[in-house]
Amino acid sequence: MTQSVVVQVGQCGNQVGCRFWDLALREHAHVNKKGVYDEALSSFFRNVDSRRTTIRVASQPLKRIFCYTQAVLVDMEEGVVNEILQGPLREVFDSTQLLTDVSGSGNNWAVGHLTYGSAYREQIVDKLRRAAEHCDCLQCFFLIHSMGGGTGSGLGTRVLSLLEEEFPDVCRIVTSIYPSAEDDVITSPYNSVLAMRELTEHADCVLPVDNQSLVDIVNKIKHMSQGGKPGSVIKRDSAIISGQGGLSGAEKPFDAMNNIVANLLLNITSSARFEGSLNMDLNEIAMNLVPFPRLHYLVPSLTPLYTLADVNVPTRRLDQMFSDAFSKDHQLIRADPKHSLYLACALMVRGNVQVSDLRRNIERLKPSLPFVSWSQEGWKTGLCSVPPVGHSHSLLALANNTCVKPTFIDLRDRFNKLYRKKAHLHHYLHVEGMEQSCFTDAMASLSSLIEEYHHLDATKGRLMPDAPRLTIAT
Amino acid sequence: MSVVTVQLGQCGNQVGQELFDIICSDAQEGQRKAYSESSRERFFHQSAQGDLVARAVLIDMEPKVINHSMTKAAMSGRWTYGHTSHFGQKQGSGNNWANGYCVHGPRHREAMEELVRREVERCDRLAGIMAMMSVAGGTGSGVGTYVTQCLRDIYPNSFILNHLTWPYGTGEVIVQNYNSVLTLAHLYRLSDAILVHENDTVHKICSQLLNIKHISFSDINRVIAHQLGSVLQPALTPDSHGVYSRNPLGELVSSLACHPEYKLLSVCTIPQMASASIAYSTFSWPGLLKHLRQMLISNTKMEEGIDWQVRPPSVHPAAAERTRSLKGPGFNTSLANLLILRGKDVYSTETDGFQDPALYTSWLSLKEAFNLWKSPVPFNKYEKSATLVSNSQALLRPLDNMVGKAWNMFASRAYVHQYTKFGISEEDFLEGFTSLEQVISSYGELG
Ligand SMILES: Nc1nc2c(ncn2[C@@H]2O[C@H](COP(=O)(O)OP(=O)(O)OP(=O)(O)O)[C@@H](O)[C@H]2O)c(=O)[nH]1
Numbered sequence: 003m004t005q006s007v008v009v010q011v012g013q014c015g016n017q018v019g020c021r022f023w024d025l026a027l028r029e030h031a032h033v034n035k036k037g038v039y040d041e042a043l044s045s046f047f048r049n050v051d052s053r054r055t056t057i058r059v060a061s062q063p064l065k066r067i068f069c070y071t072q073a074v075l076v077d078m079e080e081g082v083v084n085e086i087l088q089g090p091l092r093e094v095f096d097s098t099q100l101l102t103d104v105s106g107s108g109n110n111w112a113v114g115h116l117t118y119g120s121a122y123r124e125q126i127v128d129k130l131r132r133a134a135e136h137c138d139c140l141q142c143f144f145l146i147h148s149m150g151g152g153t154g155s156g157l158g159t160r161v162l163s164l165l166e167e168e169f170p171d172v173c174r175i176v177t178s179i180y181p182s183a184e185d186d187v188i189t190s191p192y193n194s195v196l197a198m199r200e201l202t203e204h205a206d207c208v209l210p211v212d213n214q215s216l217v218d219i220v221n222k223i224k225h226m227s228q229g230g231k232p233g234s235v236i237k238r239d240s241a242i243i244s245g246q247g248g249l250s251g252a253e254k255p256f257d258a259m260n261n262i263v264a265n266l267l268l269n270i271t272s273s274a275r276f277e278g279s280l281n282m283d284l285n286e287i288a289m290n291l292v293p294f295p296r297l298h299y300l301v302p303s304l305t306p307l308y309t310l311a312d313v314n315v316p317t318r319r320l321d322q323m324f325s326d327a328f329s330k331d332h333q334l335i336r337a338d339p340k341h342s343l344y345l346a347c348a349l350m351v352r353g354n355v356q357v358s359d360l361r362r363n364i365e366r367l368k369p370s371l372p373f374v375s376w377s378q379e380g381w382k383t384g385l386c387s388v389p390p391v392g393h394s395h396s397l398l399a400l401a402n403n404t405c406v407k408p409t410f411i412d413l414r415d416r417f418n419k420l421y422r423k424k425a426h427l428h429h430y431l432h433v434e435g436m437e438q439s440c441f442t443d444a445m446a447s448l449s450s451l452i453e454e455y456h457h458l459d460a461t462k463g464r465l466m467p468d469a470p471r472l473t474i475a476t
Numbered sequence: 477m478s479v480v481t482v483q484l485g486q487c488g489n490q491v492g493q494e495l496f497d498i499i500c501s502d503a504q505e506g507q508r509k510a511y512s513e514s515s516r517e518r519f520f521h522q523s524a525q526g527d528l529v530a531r532a533v534l535i536d537m538e539p540k541v542i543n544h545s546m547t548k549a550a551m552s553g554r555w556t557y558g559h560t561s562h563f564g565q566k567q568g569s570g571n572n573w574a575n576g577y578c579v580h581g582p583r584h585r586e587a588m589e590e591l592v593r594r595e596v597e598r599c600d601r602l603a604g605i606m607a608m609m610s611v612a613g614g615t616g617s618g619v620g621t622y623v624t625q626c627l628r629d630i631y632p633n634s635f636i637l638n639h640l641t642w643p644y645g646t647g648e649v650i651v652q653n654y655n656s657v658l659t660l661a662h663l664y665r666l667s668d669a670i671l672v673h674e675n676d677t678v679h680k681i682c683s684q685l686l687n688i689k690h691i692s693f694s695d696i697n698r699v700i701a702h703q704l705g706s707v708l709q710p711a712l713t714p715d716s717h718g719v720y721s722r723n724p725l726g727e728l729v730s731s732l733a734c735h736p737e738y739k740l741l742s743v744c745t746i747p748q749m750a751s752a753s754i755a756y757s758t759f760s761w762p763g764l765l766k767h768l769r770q771m772l773i774s775n776t777k778m779e780e781g782i783d784w785q786v787r788p789p790s791v792h793p794a795a796a797e798r799t800r801s802l803k804g805p806g807f808n809t810s811l812a813n814l815l816i817l818r819g820k821d822v823y824s825t826e827t828d829g830f831q832d833p834a835l836y837t838s839w840l841s842l843k844e845a846f847n848l849w850k851s852p853v854p855f856n857k858y859e860k861s862a863t864l865v866s867n868s869q870a871l872l873r874p875l876d877n878m879v880g881k882a883w884n885m886f887a888s889r890a891y892v893h894q895y896t897k898f899g900i901s902e903e904d905f906l907e908g909f910t911s912l913e914q915v916i917s918s919y920g921e922l923g
């Protein structure tokens with residue numbers, strides 16, 4: 003079994019990370035009825051005391067936990083991390099995993115990336131190495147951060163390049179929370195564009211998640227669970243935004259949104275943790291979904307989100323789950339993959355689903371989905387036998403699709419609006435090491451990325467002739 | 477003589493487990509002592525405690541599948557895998573042939589060779605080695621190729637058969653065509669014969685013949701295992717003089733893979749049906765063989781949906797040289813066929829339909845092109861069953877598709893960086909393409 007380390011940076015990164023840990027514990031407690039430390043648990047948790055191997059069992063929520071998360075928590079202010087340390091999850095973190103400062107990065111990428119990045123470089127590397135030493139086969143780093151603030155976006159992407167330097171062979175999968183257009187951080191377009199360049203150059207895969215999409219999903223689920231037609235009612239505790247059965251009691255503002263992201267992470271790692279008839283290991287994600295190194299943005303969609311999930315599901319519902327994965331309102335960024343071009347698509351299925359269900363649905367959906375000419379069968383599939391808590395099955399789709407382009411164009415426009423007026427620039431240029439060229443280079447990187455997607459888009463619908471085959475002299 | 481099986485990667489380990497299971501239960505059911513003993517000797521040895529232990533080595537670069545297969549075998553209560561006959565690692569090859577072939581293979585060479593050597597030394601006499609794997613992933617394909625290469629070096633005179641599972645055409649691994657091309661191009665140089673099952677075909681058998689609604693990999697693997705078992709279980713060959721042939725792999729290879737350009741073997745079996753229906757069905761040999769022959773010439777891998785219009789070309793006795801224009805549309809030309817009949821009344825069965833020169837290329841004599849094995853013991857609950865192993869154009873189209881798709885992808889250089897990272901260059905790809913285009917052209921010229 004391999005291990006992964008989660009690196010959560012900034013407020014958003016830490017809050018999402020904590021939801022992940024809470025739900026991961028809930029999931030393992032649910033599967034692992036005996037409550038012993040097992041192989042599945044070893045991929046994200048390390049055993050603290052080999053004599054005492056108890057994990058929390060759902061029915062006995064207060065039983066002590068004797069394992070630590072494989073996590074590194076970084077924030078340049080104390081609030082969020084302190085809250086975690088006072089909360090019910092405190093027992094799964096030990097103080098050597100934490101790194102905090104007091105003042106925050108003030109929504110300034112440059113402060114996070116350069117000032118704190120240089121000041122804390124050694125300490126960060128040290129924490130990462132320590133986390134790595136606890137693993138006997140480290141496979142993947144999961145970085146969680148927001149794009150809009152200063153710490154997550156600035157220091158988070160600094161951590162990313164440190165990971166590349168220190169652990170070049172370990173896969174780096176980044177979950178990036180993109181700001182909505184109404185985001186209250188005025189400088190978020192700067193921070194996001196500056197961070198984008200780092201993501202494009204140093205990540206193996208990026209899973210972009212858009213706060214606006216999360217808000218929309220949460221609202222829709224809440225709306226449906228309050229009233230609505232009988233039969234379409236969502237049971238609150240099995241909804242994907244629910245944290246019930248977890249350790250944390252009262253829900254905080256972002257929790258419902260963050261639970262969705264946590265579920266994304268649970269599903270993406272499920273095959274690495276549990277058995278299945280078609281395993282999909284973490285190193286298969288980049289291998290299958292990234293045809294060219296820079297084009298590694300994978301649009302996630304989760305299903306079921308809105309359907310009643312805990313009834314015994316007939317085939318039609320199962321098929322609906324597959325259809326939904328391609329619809330607009332199940333994407334975690336605002337995008338329409340069906341009307342854009344697929345470079346590759348992964349279907350990661352959990353629960354009681356067989357190959358025949360996969361084949362049937364791929365055959366059914368394929369005609370309506372445009373794939374790039376050189377990969378008309380760009381499907382990657384995985385079957386994991388353990389479903390999420392409260393569900394009989396679930397599906398995570400990861401699409402390498404040109405539908406990310408509008409999000410990037412939108413970001414570029416918002417950046418330009420500020421940059422044309424030189425608004426707030428001086429806050430950045432004051433920071434040691436920060437120059438105007440950082441802005442122009444980041445912009446150039448984003449523009450060329452958009453251009454690359456654009457070129458691919460242009461091939462859509464055009465009949466591309468097959469490459470002439472090699473001829474054999476006979 | 478005994479066969480040592482090497483199971484590689486998820487697919488190899490899952491299919492292999494089903495194969496041993498069927499072989500073991502079939503040998504137990506057969507009333508004939510000689511048959512059982514011969515089968516046992518081939519595929520199992522006895523532990524000190526008297527348990528049947530598969531002559532198999534399990535190799536994967538991750539632990540989950542091996543654990544699962546070993547547990548399943550132990551739970552059968554009939555046989556087990558050797559407690560120390562497996563080699564697992566922690567992290568799979570990530571669907572990357574280059575990672576398997578260039579990194580994992582060389583890194584673990586000694587350990588893997590040692591396991592096989594131990595298994596070989598346990599055999600009184602080695603009939604050959606069978607390596608089982610998929611071609612689409614990274615471990616079965618890449619490590620499997622590497623291990624085959626090592627075994628070829630250690631056992632230059634032994635028969636090596638590769639059993640390959642080809643992926644669904646519509647894909648489960650996006651780089652499956654690259655991995656397949658690299659695997660096949662290498663194995664073509666190393667292996668004595670390459671026996672292929674296509675997942676699409678087997679899936680269809682499950683749904684249309686066995687009427688399974690929710691088809692799992694286990695269902696698919698049982699069909700593959702049934703077909704393979706009916707090839708590998710003991711049978712009487714023309715020159716075995718009434719005793720079960722001792723060298724299944726050697727006989728198989730020498731009947732079918734007579735030329736280094738032609739090593740691709742396909743299998744079909746008749747009848748196949750839901751086990752509940754077997755008891756209520758009766759079959760006649762002429763009926764079974766008539767269907768099987770039409771399945772061969774029309775290249776249909778199951779008895780449903782056979783195109784009865786396809787006819788062999790008429791052979792003019794005067795003109796030994798047959799030409800394309802004489803060949804009917806959709807006709808599948810064979811280089812060589814091996815027909816295996818098992819069950820009731822096999823000795824009195826007519827097999828003339830397969831000894832028709834029109835079925836074969838002109839450059840082999842019928843005696844070389846057609847072989848027949850028989851066993852009076854019914855196989856795996858079927859009172860009568862016939863299996864045809866064929867070296868024909870049957871795999872030409874899927875191979876051509878595979879190479880074509882890989883070539884299209886290669887033309888845009890998509891995913892190539894994932895391979896160069898581990899030391900496979902664009903030239904290596906080109907070499908692979910070149911040698912498979914050669915194979916395609918050779919099979920194309922058969923007809
Ligand atoms: N989905 C989600 N978004 C969050 C959360 N917390 C903050 N955000 C978003 O993240 C962006 C702000 O970044 P933060 O993560 O708060 O900032 P930070 O990384 O702590 O950086 P500084 O506070 O500048 O040091 C805004 O777009 C917020 O909407 C959260 O818990 N969940």
Ligand SMILES: Nc1nc2c(ncn2[C@@H]2O[C@H](COP(=O)(O)OP(=O)(O)OP(=O)(O)O)[C@@H](O)[C@H]2O)c(=O)[nH]1
Pocket residue numbers: 279280281484485486487488490491536537568569570571572609610611612613614615616617641642643644648649652675693694696697
């Ligand atoms: N028939 C059949 N095919 C399988 C089975 N398991 C996997 N496959 C096929 O095998 C291919 C994937 O290769 P795997 O065998 O899973 O890969 P692997 O050899 O373990 O290599 P890595 O996982 O990449 O290290 C796909 O084409 C699957 O359809 C199985 O049990 N039966």
Ligand SMILES: [Mg+2]
Pocket residue numbers: 012013079106107151153
């Ligand atoms: Mg903050």
Ligand SMILES: [Mg+2]
Pocket residue numbers: 281485486538568569613615
């Ligand atoms: Mg595998």
